[in-house]
Amino acid sequence: MRWHRLQILVDMVTEMQDEYGYFLVDVDGNVLVQQEGMFRSNCMDCLDRTNVIQSLLARRSLQSQLERLGVLHMGQRIEDQSDFEKIYKNAWADNANACAKQYAGTGALKTDFTRTGKRTQWGLVMDGWNSMIRYYKNNFSDGFRQDSIDLFLGNYSIDEADMTTPLHETKDWKFLTLPIIMVVAFSMCIICLLMAGDTWTETLAYVLFWGTASFVTAGVILFNGREFVDAPKLVQKEKMD
Template structure:
């Protein structure tokens, strides 16, 4: 979790809560993923693995021999969470799982002491793809796109193409979160029984009339921005004339954008069923 910005208050609150419990059975480790791995230095994830290595060895794993005798018991679990428990979480979980699996295979004699899973090319490929596919499956249910950072999960390296794909998926998530998730949430609320349909109600709570701003302002903004680009590409007779046109359409597009921003609630696709029930 980030140690600054919007995530900082959550990190501080959680750290205070864990500390106040005074439990020796629980240990909290905060790792600023974005700070430590900035500039694509994802090799620095080893810092976190080194921090928890001794603890992971102590927690061990459950093992039964061929005679059915319990050889080892697992004494605890790791719970890794990022802000949304998706992208960063999956990366860390895959690394912890690999380390645990490697220890188990060495104990069973499948791997020699000193051998690493990374050296087993065929298995490593299957392992990485399994975790990346798992990340995508969870992320599509929750965020509407594949997971971020799966280039690292699949290849063990952070790539520029992966960075571009993360940006693309983030934009899709932003759009879906603001403009298409309301209906999905209403469907979930209806399916789970969070909203009870009133048979006597003649008007559907999903049918909310939109005023003129909903259609007019986006059209005006798109037209103004398009005209601004056209004026830049098709210069007038003089530079002052071109500048005047660009300024006019530029101000129009920027002004419209801020009006839309100010009236943001009118454009966002917010859930209607449960919200309406609370208001009533």
């Protein structure tokens, strides 16, 4: 992402943000300023980059409010108040993490930029780690989370006359056996490569055998992929019915 272009985006909506204004009341409850609009921002994954741009828009609005209240004088900027700036950035990064954990199961990506104003090597590493965790959870452990949300929101109606539950689903032998076979076969293939036999033909035979076992098992798992994915059960059951 071209982070330096974020300011270009903020500059493009500056006039619109000034027109929208903000809501302000005095100590007596009299409305001094009405807010006339709001920004809805989202990116292709509607989560991490959204928090970055929202924090920039919020900072600009807060700058205007603090100037109106006399906390900041004309010419002073929030960015120059180091203690407050640190609190502000961490608050937005913590907000991103809280939303992301509910939505994706991990902390937010790009929080290094939100906290420090620049991308870091450690931030890139953590983004990669969180992306892998999200991929795993999305495929193998998010079904129950989605079922909980559907039940809470009323998307699934419980039939009191039906005592069975769609949440209890028995896994057949493929669910445990095939992954174990694939891991063992792949491990043996690596071991055969590292610990060569007496002849190269013997080593090649072992590698081909265990390599073939790994690929065949992986192919069977991919072919039966739906049985390994932790898909939501409640709403899907209603759709099938």
